[in-house]
Amino acid sequence: MKESEARVLPEILIEGISFLVDAYLGELRDAGDPRNRIRLADMQNFADRSEFYFDRKKGTAASLPYPMDADVTHVVIRPLPALDPKGMDQLVGYPNQYSQTYFGQLPVIELHGTEFYVDPIKNGFRECTNVWNTIGFDKIDKALGGFYYDRNAKNVPFEEEMRNYKADKMPHISFTAVPSNESLARMVKKKTLFVSSNLKTIELNKRIRSGRKL
Secondary structure, eight states, X not given: OOGGGGSOOOEEEETTEEEEEETXXXXXXXXXXXXXXXXXXXXXXXXXXXXXXXXXTTTEEOXXXXXXXXXXXXXXXXXXXXXXXXXXXXXXXXXXXXXXXXXXXOEEEEEXXXXXXXXXXXXXXXXXXXXXXXXXXXXXXXXXXXXXXXXXXXXXXXXXXXHTXXXXXXXXXXXXXXXXXXXXXXXXXHTOOOSSTTEEEOOHHHHHHHTOOO
């Protein structure tokens, strides 16, 4: 039995079609037709997103050369590991704990109820319960001292979402202040807390040694 067949897979909607997300096999699978698959090779994959062209008429990834018509649309989704962390955990055996073990007790910030630890190796904030979900430090607007945060995605919105952003229509997206630059560097170097009511620390190393999942 394949690893992915032994668990419930997360789902996402693409143009009204439900696809199962399977990071273990590296693909999106049509929930209504398992033969219809969109594989990593069909996508352009980046650290914070995956992109591909989708044929609405065929209900799957468009084939090269992409026909430039109304039936083909550009799709941007979160990386498969972030969408299906359990599948990615199975693929690699377990999330890479190197940075947590090496630094011991790392600073943790809380963004709207979700905890992220500061990972200086990956240069970002990594979700404590889904280490494949990362918000890069480069997403921080240095002038404003933070970034716009999507509470549903637990990450920053895609550029296209921000181009169409309207606060009254998208209440799940709001600007969030976070430590950056020198203050962030001090947090990592001294392993101390950033002084704020919504920031706290978790002794991640204790969880690792006790066998508890993050």
